[in-house]
Amino acid sequence: MEDQKTIKYLQVLTLKLGDDEYGIDISKITTIIENNYSVTRVPGAPEYIQGVINLRGDIVPVMELRKKLKLAHAEDTEETKIIVVNVEDMMVGIKVDKVLEVIQLDRKSIDEISSADDEEVKGYFMGLGKYNDRVIILINAEKLVKE
Amino acid sequence: MDKNQYLNIFIEEASENLQNLNQSLLELENNPENISILDSIFRIAHTLKGMSATMGFNRMSGLTHVMEDVLQGIKDGKVKVTEEIINLLFNSFDALDGYVKSIIDTGDEGDDDNTDLINVLRNVLSSGKLSEVAGNTRKNDEQGISQSKINVDAFTQNAINKAREMDMNAYEITVHLDKGCVLKSARAFVIFKTLEMYSDIIKSEPSVTDIEDEKFEFSFTVIVISKYDRDFIEKELSKITEVEKVEVNSLEKTGEMLVKTAKADLKTTTASKHTLDTGARQADKTPSKNIRTNKTVRVDIERLDVLLNLVGELIIQKSRLEDVYKDVSKDKNQVQVYEETLKHLERIINSLHDAVMKVRMVPVEVVFNRFPRMIRDLSKELGKEIVLSMSGEDTELDRTVIDEISEPLVHILRNAADHGIEKPEKRLELGKPEQGHINMRAYQEGNNVVIEIEDDGQGINFEKLKKSAVEKGLATAEQVHNATEKQLLDLLFLPSMSTADTISDISGRGVGLDVVKTKIESLSGTIDIETEVGKGTKFIIRLPLTLAMIQALLFYIGEERYALPINNVKKIVKLKTDEIKLVQNKEVWLMDETIVPIVRLDKVLGVPRESQPENTVQTVVVVNKGDKLYGLTVDRLVGQQEIVIKNIGKYLSNIRTISGATILGDGKVALILDINYIAQ
Numbered sequence: 001m002e003d004q005k006t007i008k009y010l011q012v013l014t015l016k017l018g019d020d021e022y023g024i025d026i027s028k029i030t031t032i033i034e035n036n037y038s039v040t041r042v043p044g045a046p047e048y049i050q051g052v053i054n055l056r057g058d059i060v061p062v063m064e065l066r067k068k069l070k071l072a073h074a075e076d077t078e079e080t081k082i083i084v085v086n087v088e089d090m091m092v093g094i095k096v097d098k099v100l101e102v103i104q105l106d107r108k109s110i111d112e113i114s115s116a117d118d119e120e121v122k123g124y125f126m127g128l129g130k131y132n133d134r135v136i137i138l139i140n141a142e143k144l145v146k147e
Numbered sequence: 148m149d150k151n152q153y154l155n156i157f158i159e160e161a162s163e164n165l166q167n168l169n170q171s172l173l174e175l176e177n178n179p180e181n182i183s184i185l186d187s188i189f190r191i192a193h194t195l196k197g198m199s200a201t202m203g204f205n206r207m208s209g210l211t212h213v214m215e216d217v218l219q220g221i222k223d224g225k226v227k228v229t230e231e232i233i234n235l236l237f238n239s240f241d242a243l244d245g246y247v248k249s250i251i252d253t254g255d256e257g258d259d260d261n262t263d264l265i266n267v268l269r270n271v272l273s274s275g276k277l278s279e280v281a282g283n284t285r286k287n288d289e290q291g292i293s294q295s296k297i298n299v300d301a302f303t304q305n306a307i308n309k310a311r312e313m314d315m316n317a318y319e320i321t322v323h324l325d326k327g328c329v330l331k332s333a334r335a336f337v338i339f340k341t342l343e344m345y346s347d348i349i350k351s352e353p354s355v356t357d358i359e360d361e362k363f364e365f366s367f368t369v370i371v372i373s374k375y376d377r378d379f380i381e382k383e384l385s386k387i388t389e390v391e392k393v394e395v396n397s398l399e400k401t402g403e404m405l406v407k408t409a410k411a412d413l414k415t416t417t418a419s420k421h422t423l424d425t426g427a428r429q430a431d432k433t434p435s436k437n438i439r440t441n442k443t444v445r446v447d448i449e450r451l452d453v454l455l456n457l458v459g460e461l462i463i464q465k466s467r468l469e470d471v472y473k474d475v476s477k478d479k480n481q482v483q484v485y486e487e488t489l490k491h492l493e494r495i496i497n498s499l500h501d502a503v504m505k506v507r508m509v510p511v512e513v514v515f516n517r518f519p520r521m522i523r524d525l526s527k528e529l530g531k532e533i534v535l536s537m538s539g540e541d542t543e544l545d546r547t548v549i550d551e552i553s554e555p556l557v558h559i560l561r562n563a564a565d566h567g568i569e570k571p572e573k574r575l576e577l578g579k580p581e582q583g584h585i586n587m588r589a590y591q592e593g594n595n596v597v598i599e600i601e602d603d604g605q606g607i608n609f610e611k612l613k614k615s616a617v618e619k620g621l622a623t624a625e626q627v628h629n630a631t632e633k634q635l636l637d638l639l640f641l642p643s644m645s646t647a648d649t650i651s652d653i654s655g656r657g658v659g660l661d662v663v664k665t666k667i668e669s670l671s672g673t674i675d676i677e678t679e680v681g682k683g684t685k686f687i688i689r690l691p692l693t694l695a696m697i698q699a700l701l702f703y704i705g706e707e708r709y710a711l712p713i714n715n716v717k718k719i720v721k722l723k724t725d726e727i728k729l730v731q732n733k734e735v736w737l738m739d740e741t742i743v744p745i746v747r748l749d750k751v752l753g754v755p756r757e758s759q760p761e762n763t764v765q766t767v768v769v770v771n772k773g774d775k776l777y778g779l780t781v782d783r784l785v786g787q788q789e790i791v792i793k794n795i796g797k798y799l800s801n802i803r804t805i806s807g808a809t810i811l812g813d814g815k816v817a818l819i820l821d822i823n824y825i826a827q
Contacts, residue, residue, distance in 0.1 A: 007348055007355050040816040041707060042795075043752040044802040052795065052808060054816050059808045061798050090797040107355075108340060112333060126359075142360075145798070 010107055012129065014100040014136055015083065017066055018074065021136050023129060024094075026102055028085045028141040035080040035095065037062075053093065060084060062093040068144065069121050087145040094144075103136075105129045110138065123147065154254060157202050161247050164191050164198075165240070169520055172236055176523075179228040188236075189218045195243065204256040207246040213268040214239050220272050235271065238264060303350045303370055307398050310372040316397065318346075318377065322384060323366040323392040332361045334389050339369075341387060345380055346373030365391075370398065446506055454506070457499045464492045504545070511589045511598070512540035514553045518560060522585065525564045532571050532582045533564055539589035544596050548670050548690055552598075555663040555674075559600050559686050560585065562659065567604030567684055577681070579603065594692050595672075601685040607678040609635055636676045640664040668823065669800065697792060699809070700768065701785035701817065705754040708817040709781075710790060710809055711768065715822045717776065718769040719784070727765070736767065736778050743769060743778045746826055752804065770822055777826035792819065 012023035013032075037053040039062055045051070048067035052059050062082060066074060074097065082093040110127040124147070126140040168191045175184045192215045199207035214236070220226040242261045249257035307317040320342070328334055335358045342348055350370040353363050373380060377395045384393045467488050515537050522535040544552065568574075568583030575581055588599045613627040616638050627635065640660050667674045672690040698713040720738075727734050727745055734745035745767065749756060767778040790809040795818075799805070806821035 007351065038815045040808075040818065042799060042802065042805065042818065043754075044804055045799055049799070052799070052816050052818075054810050054814055059793050059796050059810075059816060061796060088797075092798055108343065 008107060009104040010110070010129070010138075011102060012105050012136065012138065013083070013102050014131075014134075015081075015096040016098040016100060017069070017071060017096060021100070021134055022065075022096075023103075023105070023136040023138045024083065024085065024141055025138075028087060030084045030086045030091065032099055033082050033084060033093070035076055035082055037082070050095065055084070055091075055093070058091065060091050060093050062095055063145075064095050066095075066097075069124065070118055085141050085145065087142050090145060092145050103131050105131055105136070105138075113137075153202065154250070157198060158247065158251055161195065161198060161250075164195055165244055165247060166516055167191055168195075168240055168243075169516070172233070172240060173519055173523060175228070175236075176233050179233070182222075185218065185222055189215065189222065192218060199246075199256075204246065204250065206260055207243060207256050210239065210242055210246075210261055210265060213265050213272075216272055217268050226271055232271065235267060239268065306349045306372065307370070315372050315374055316376065317370065317372050318380065319368060319370050319396045319398050320380070320384070321366055321368045321394045321396075322390060323394075325389040325391045326365055328365070328389040331363070331365070332359050334387075335359075335363075335367065338384065338387055338390070341383060342369065342371060342380075345375045345383065346371035450502065450505055454499070454502045457495055457502055461492070461495050461499065464488055464495060468492070507546050508543035509546050509549045510541045510543050511549070511552075511596075514549055514556065515540050515587065515589075517553075518556075518587065521557065522560065522564060525561065529564060530570065531564070531568055533568055533585060534582050535560075535585045535587065537587040542589040542591055542596055544690060545692070551666060551670055552688075552690070555666045555688070556587075556598070556600070558659050558663050560587075563600060563602040563604065563684070563686075567602040567606075569605050591692070592689075595689045596692060598688045598690070599685060600688075601683060603683040606680040606682055606684055607636070607639070607676070608680060612638060636678070639676065640674075668821075669806075671806070697790060699788060699790045699819065701788055701790075701811075702766075702768070702781040703783040703785065704749050704752065704781055705756050707752075707754055708785065708811070708815075709748075709752075710788075710817050710819045711770065711779075711822070712819070713787060715770045715772070716768055717771050720767050720769065720778075721764050722767050722778075724763055724765065738769070738776070741776060743776045744826075745778045745780065748779050748781060748820075748825070751825060770826060772822050772826045775826075779825065790817075790819075 011026040013026050013029055014021055014023045016022070033055065037055070039051040039053055041051040042049060042061070045061070048064050050062045050064050052061050054060075066072070076095075077097070079098045080095060081099045082095050083099065084091055084093045109130045111130075112127055113122060113125050115122075124140055124144045125137055126143075127138045129136040129138050168188065171184055171188045171191065175181065175188065178184060192211050196208050196211035196215060199205075199211065217226060217232075217236075221228055221232070226232065242259075242264055245259065246256040249255060310317050322335075322338055324331060324334055339348065339355075348369050348371050351358065352368050357363060358367055371380075377397060381393050381395045384390060384395075468485070518537065519535055522533055526533040563585050564583075568585070569577070569579075571581045574583065584603045586599070586601045588597075588601070590597055609632070612635055613630075616622045616627055616635075617624050621638060621641055622630070640663075664674055667688055667690070670690055672688060674689075675687045676684065677687065678684040699710040700713055700716050700719075701708060701710050703709075718738075722736060727736055729735075730742070734747070736743045736745055748754075766781050766784060768781055769776055769778050771777075790811075792807045793809055794800075795802075795805060795808045803824040804821055805818050807819045808816050809819060811817050
């Protein structure tokens with residue numbers, strides 16, 4: 001049954017990478033954890049996978065969103081967090097610079113992304129949302145994890 | 148008990164009943180006159196009807212009701228049991244199966260009304276046989292009558308009613324996109340935006356998220372409330388590019404549903420579909436679906452008693468330990484008691500562990516029971532006569548393995564039916580019995596469970612295999628010429644390998660056996676093939692009995708910790724640098740008479756190193772892979788430990804050098820190396 005609200009709004013968790021603001025559909029998010037887990041490197045894993053951590057008994061890979069989106073490197077800070085998403089029974093932790101808040105994005109305000117520097121990276125996004133004065137790049141969690 | 152618990156019980160019992168129904172239908176097919184089988188089927192349908200009605204699954208109970216009527220008709224002699232009737236019953240079974248699967252996935256039976264299936268069943272009742280109803284429904288479709296049906300639930304109906312009271316209009320709008328439309332979700336988005344200018348959308352099918360994810364073919368339907376009139380909205384929507392057709396239907400207060408004659412194709416074994424596939428029904432309806440064990444387990448009471456007793460003993464020993472600890476330093480005697488208690492504890496914990504593992508064991512029957520029906524369908528599809536016999540279905544496997552093993556088994560079975568067994572005429576020519584035989588056997592052998600699939604078909608043609616391998620560039624002519632039988636058979640497990648002349652839908656697209664091998668290896672199992680041209684082929688799968696814990700060797704490479712199953716470790720030696728020789732540019736060690744190739748693990752795993760350690764002594768772990776030995780270099784040994792194998796997760800499951808992960812005492816993750824790929 002379609003909740004009337006869900007048709008109009010998309011609930012999004014906003015986060016920051018550098019100066020840019022991104023958003024992930026909250027229905028894909030399992031939990032947000034601190035960046036104080038011991039990460040075990042995995043030989044043969046893609047470059048943007050830092051390694052795996054022990055999250056309460058489950059082995060969860062950690063993806064550095066900066067690397068995946070081909071942005072410049074930045075050191076971890078105290079504000080760095082890991083957002084654990086669940087896509088088709090796959091849990092993946094996504095490391096970001098800063099987690100902001102959950103907002104209700106009016107679907108009507110979402111525009112298509114017309115151009116991007118990198119076609120591959122563009123595939124991870126599902127649009128540009130506008131919230132007050134902020135421009136939020138919406139990440140397609142499924143594509144991010146599956147491709 | 149709350150609804151969820153009712154649901155779980157329902158799922159279990161419904162699944163069991165469906166399994167029995169499947170079995171009985173197969174028996175009926177071979178004995179159409181047998182009254183007791185008929186009675187049995189009738190009873191099952193009756194039970195299912197009651198169960199589903201109680202849970203409010205009206206579609207399911209409706210279908211079973213009509214099935215029951217047909218079965219009664221057969222019992223009364225009004226309906227004759229023909230092959231078509233049997234097929235019809237099988238189709239009904241598939242539909243019921245679909246409902247239950249939907250319930251398992253979503254808790255709801257889904258939106259498929261199976262109207263044409265029900266119509267055919269009703270027709271059979273009134274006319275006593277299968278008539279031209281199928282033809283009629285198809286004709287309607289060709290005329291392109293598209294009145295679509297959206298499930299108008301209470302919430303939506305309420306909204307519609309309110310709207311009508313306020314003198315607003317309610318419409319059901321179906322938009323058909325151009326077949327050439329590429330960015331369907333974007334186009335849909337534009338349509339939605341337009342609609343929102345003139346109306347409020349209160350329901351959409353498929354759901355908005357599904358539309359965003361392009362989970363629809365070329366049309367979707369929405370229910371809207373608007374001040375504007377029909378024609379206006381129709382016109383506005385039709386203006387949008389790539390919109391082929393727009394249908395706007397007015398909705399009245401309560402209860403107007405427009406019924407569509409969905410496309411039906413009773414010849415196939417799938418149940419009827421809507422043009423609008425709801426998400427839950429996207430599930431593949433062919434029998435090759437992965438069998439998922441339920442979230443609940445039926446456990447032998449005796450096993451639970453054993454567990455309970457062990458826990459009791461554990462508690463006792465723990466108390467003793469606590470008491471002793473207080474006095475341990477003061478009294479020498481107490482130290483001995485302390486140590487004895489510790490030993491007891493260890494023994495009990497081991498037994499407890501075994502007992503719990505036993506609870507996780509499930510008989511392979513759970514996986515095997517779908518196969519007879521699958522082979523029956525396959526035989527019809529392929530025009531061959533195939534008989535499947537199974538034994539050892541009570542052999543048990545760990546639940547995690549059971550879930551994963553069904554897909555590979557299905558594939559091998561299909562291979563046997565498709566490539567192995569010859570067509571009846573050919574078999575007669577060869578002096579074989581017309582019916583092909585496939586034998587599935589499961590049994591325990593030491594620490595393993597063995598599953599064999601043997602057919603009496605044409606066997607594997609090595610000449611064709613060699614030719615195919617060379618053609619596909621998988622090996623050179625010289626290599627295949629010198630290869631042993633085993634090496635040639637190994638070629639079959641390479642991706643893109645297929646010796647079928649025609650690629651049938653079932654198998655032979657060349658993506659099969661390598662996936663099977665990968666799956667089985669991921670379960671720490673092995674797969675072997677024995678074949679004889681003209682006589683048949685046998686696949687032998689070996690799986691470890693317990694999956695979750697192994698004895699492992701832990702060691703450091705650089706600053707990183709890794710684990711290796713002890714099973715594979717033959718020896719650990721410390722070699723002086725001059726004992727490692729170079730032969731044809733490869734490092735080896737001469738162990739007595741045997742040449743052991745050296746594998747530099749730090750290089751293979753890309754372990755970051757600050758500087759090359761200038762050691763005069765190198766620790767080497769000698770492992771065996773099959774009958775070959777390899778020497779793996781490690782830096783520091785930690786020791787031997789029993790570790791719990793944890794799945795490394797779907798995301799990283801394709802990394803071949805790593806077979807899993809474990810969580811060590813300090814909470815950190817250590818990776819378990821896979822001998823098969825480390826030692827090359």
